[in-house]
Amino acid sequence: MSDAQKTVITLICERAVEVNVDGGGACPDVPGMKVIKFPCSGMIQPLMIEAALKGGAEGVVVCGCQIGDCYYREGNRMIRERLLGDRPPTMKKGTDRRRILALWLARPQKDRFISESKEFIATLGSLAAPEAK
Amino acid sequence: MQKIVDNHPLKAFNSLTLTLENITNKVMTSKYNPFYYHGALPQYYLWVLYLSGLLLFAYYIPTIDNAYFSKNLVNAWTSVDYITKSLPFGGVIRGIHRYAGDAMVITIFLHAIRVWFTDRYRQYRWLQWVSGIVLALFVLFIGQTGYYLVWDERSLLLTRMTAGAFEAIPAIGPGLKTWFLNGDQITNLTLSNFLFIHIGLSFFLLFGLWVHYLRMTRPVMTPPPAVNYILTAFVLICVFLFPINSGQMADLNTQPSSFEIDWFFLFPYALLSQMPVGAYWAVMVLGTVAITALPWIMIPKQPEIETAEVVLNKCTGCSLCYKDCPYQAIEMVPAPAGSRFKLLATVKDFRCSGCGVCVGACAFDAIDLPDLPDAEVNAKIKALLEAKG
Amino acid sequence: MIKYILSPKGIILLAFAGAVVAVSVLMAWSELGFSGTLPDWLSDLTSRIGLHGLISESFNNLKPGMGADLTKFLESKGVSVNPKSTASLGDYGYILFMGIALVIAGIAIMIIGKEDAEEKTVIPVKK
Ligand code: HEM
Ligand code: SF4
Ligand code: SF4
Numbered sequence: 001m002s003d004a005q006k007t008v009i010t011l012i013c014e015r016a017v018e019v020n021v022d023g024g025g026a027c028p029d030v031p032g033m034k035v036i037k038f039p040c041s042g043m044i045q046p047l048m049i050e051a052a053l054k055g056g057a058e059g060v061v062v063c064g065c066q067i068g069d070c071y072y073r074e075g076n077r078m079i080r081e082r083l084l085g086d087r088p089p090t091m092k093k094g095t096d097r098r099r100i101l102a103l104w105l106a107r108p109q110k111d112r113f114i115s116e117s118k119e120f121i122a123t124l125g126s127l128a129a130p131e132a133k
Numbered sequence: 134m135q136k137i138v139d140n141h142p143l144k145a146f147n148s149l150t151l152t153l154e155n156i157t158n159k160v161m162t163s164k165y166n167p168f169y170y171h172g173a174l175p176q177y178y179l180w181v182l183y184l185s186g187l188l189l190f191a192y193y194i195p196t197i198d199n200a201y202f203s204k205n206l207v208n209a210w211t212s213v214d215y216i217t218k219s220l221p222f223g224g225v226i227r228g229i230h231r232y233a234g235d236a237m238v239i240t241i242f243l244h245a246i247r248v249w250f251t252d253r254y255r256q257y258r259w260l261q262w263v264s265g266i267v268l269a270l271f272v273l274f275i276g277q278t279g280y281y282l283v284w285d286e287r288s289l290l291l292t293r294m295t296a297g298a299f300e301a302i303p304a305i306g307p308g309l310k311t312w313f314l315n316g317d318q319i320t321n322l323t324l325s326n327f328l329f330i331h332i333g334l335s336f337f338l339l340f341g342l343w344v345h346y347l348r349m350t351r352p353v354m355t356p357p358p359a360v361n362y363i364l365t366a367f368v369l370i371c372v373f374l375f376p377i378n379s380g381q382m383a384d385l386n387t388q389p390s391s392f393e394i395d396w397f398f399l400f401p402y403a404l405l406s407q408m409p410v411g412a413y414w415a416v417m418v419l420g421t422v423a424i425t426a427l428p429w430i431m432i433p434k435q436p437e438i439e440t441a442e443v444v445l446n447k448c449t450g451c452s453l454c455y456k457d458c459p460y461q462a463i464e465m466v467p468a469p470a471g472s473r474f475k476l477l478a479t480v481k482d483f484r485c486s487g488c489g490v491c492v493g494a495c496a497f498d499a500i501d502l503p504d505l506p507d508a509e510v511n512a513k514i515k516a517l518l519e520a521k522g
Numbered sequence: 523m524i525k526y527i528l529s530p531k532g533i534i535l536l537a538f539a540g541a542v543v544a545v546s547v548l549m550a551w552s553e554l555g556f557s558g559t560l561p562d563w564l565s566d567l568t569s570r571i572g573l574h575g576l577i578s579e580s581f582n583n584l585k586p587g588m589g590a591d592l593t594k595f596l597e598s599k600g601v602s603v604n605p606k607s608t609a610s611l612g613d614y615g616y617i618l619f620m621g622i623a624l625v626i627a628g629i630a631i632m633i634i635g636k637e638d639a640e641e642k643t644v645i646p647v648k649k
Pocket of ligand 2 (some may be wrong): 495
């Protein structure tokens with residue numbers, strides 16, 4: 001892949017922070033970001049994150065509602081614990097954890113989402129390129 | 134695949150709740166945001182009530198005259214008076230019992246409003262909603278019997294109003310009245326019945342709560358300690374600011390005409406005093422029915438829930454989805470004969486919310502939401518990555 | 523069995539059971555105003571292990587008006603909680619202080635505990 005076209009995939013709950021998405025799945029507010037929405041962040045599998053990284057994503061942003069306020073009661077807690085390795089299934093050992101960011105933001109916190117993900121993308125640039133797998 | 138109901142009549146209220154909670158989050162973070170423990174708040178006050186009630190119970194005497202003693206007049210009112218004036222911290226404990234009750238009503242109300250505004254009351258959640266209403270009615274009635282127990286003039290008037298209202302119900306009315314007074318008129322037995330109702334129903338609440346929690350995995354029942362401290366302090370400060378007293382001792386030969394009203398528990402009596410008994414019952418019954426029916430009547434056409442489906446030949450019976458499902462919708466059944474595994478996950482459709490948490494829990498891609506299978510998610514990820522950035 | 527009783531869990535359970543029995547007995551005793559004398563063998567035992575003074579004194583002091591000093595002090599300053607209240611003013615004073623202490627404690631815990639609330643989870647790198 002050429003450097004110019006690095007993509008960050010966002011896996012997000014449709015009830016969490018409001019993110020604009022265009023027809024092609026891109027988020028116009030954050031250059032390079034592509035978004036997939038889920039009914040609940042608890043549906044996100046560690047496998048999906050790994051698939052995105054393996055498929056050439058520069059990073060993955062996982063986003064759910066504020067911890068404590070899941071519409072389905074526990075979904076965001078579940079994926080958070082899975083990411084931290086406290087609840088099975090967890091991520092494989094070799095997964096580059098520096099390329100994953102999890103955000104827990106309520107519907108009105110759009111600005112926070114944009115600034116956090118921009119900052120994340122900036123740090124990604126300084127990381128060594130993901131090893132080819 | 135959009136599951137948020139866009140035409141929900143309470144959408145504006147939902148945004149309002151979210152905005153409000155965004156502010157509380159800024160002040161005390163999600164970890165201590167009381168709104169995130171909405172169900173746990175009344176549960177905490179229930180424990181406070183049990184404990185303070187136990188202490189009052191040790192000294193309370195449920196009679197209206199000195200049936201047990203011959204020297205001085207000893208009855209419910211004098212025993213409450215003794216508790217208030219003579220026992221160390223008796224008045225304070227009585228105050229705690231009173232205000233924890235009021236606080237419980239307030240927090241129940243907040244809890245119910247929140248689940249309603251944030252659209253968490255319909256479909257697979259109907260059992261929680263309906264059992265919640267039953268709980269709220271019982272809490273009200275328990276609180277009212279608490280006011281009868283004091284046996285001051287207010288108690289007498291409330292008892293008479295209640296007996297009258299029961300009697301007016303067709304067919305079962307007279308029976309209800311006899312049950313309520315434990316006889317045809319107010320006697321010593323009446324107060325022991327009140328005490329029995331008050332305590333018996335309090336413990337019945339535990340059964341009601343069991344039903345309320347039945348379909349929720351790991352219900353959030355305890356706020357963090359810091360929140361508990363503030364909840365307790367709220368009650369204590371109310372005890373200090375508004376010390377409670379009994380009114381005059383009830384005298385069966387008089388008819389008191391007015392009393393101070395506790396709006397949290399006694400508002401039905403305000404209604405009852407303003408309208409004929411028939412109209413009162415109509416308002417109460419229709420009101421309750423209407424609120425109970427909200428999950429079905431609020432949204433004319435509720436979108437059907439896409440329930441999770443198990444891919445039979447992939448499921449290994451590892452039980453991870455069963456442990457993580459927030460609505461107890463998955464049951465592990467013995468695998469069919471010939472399977473390599475012992476168990477098989479099955480989804481109880483009537484409990485399933487379509488949230489997909491089970492999908493996130495399955496390491497074998499063996500459970501899917503039909504409208505967004507994980508194969509499709511992975512294909513989408515791939516497509517997004519391949520599309521020019 | 524013995525191993526279980528000596529484990530931390532067992533000790534806590536035992537202590538709890540002891541407390542339940544003690545409170546049950548004390549409730550009955552409190553009806554008598556904590557009066558009467560202990561049976562000989564018990565007062566023997568308690569004085570031998572130096573607990574006698576503690577038990578009889580502390581329970582004999584558990585009488586109405588624990589807040590009497592505070593009441594007197596507050597009244598001398600012209601404070602009154604509520605003219606209608608008949609209960610000991612001192613009790614109410616204690617409860618107010620307790621309430622304030624709880625608010626302070628609650629806020630203090632929140633300020634400390636706030637730090638691990640998160641809006642952002644950075645996953646630690648595993649080696
Ligand atoms: C005695 C009073 C009550 C107590 C102690 C209580 C407690 C709780 C608790 C602890 C939860 C679990 C919250 C969670 O973990 O997500 C809950 C959920 C719920 N309660 Fe109550 N509740 C009470 C009364 C009510 C009332 C009056 C209503 C409504 C009329 C109600 C409706 C609900 C609903 C719909 C849920 C499900 C929310 C969800 O699935 O996210 N409850 N309650
Ligand atoms: S998590 Fe997957 S494999 Fe395990 S029991 Fe559930 S459906 Fe079957
Ligand atoms: S989608 Fe899965 S986790 Fe969610 S309620 Fe249904 S069975 Fe449970």
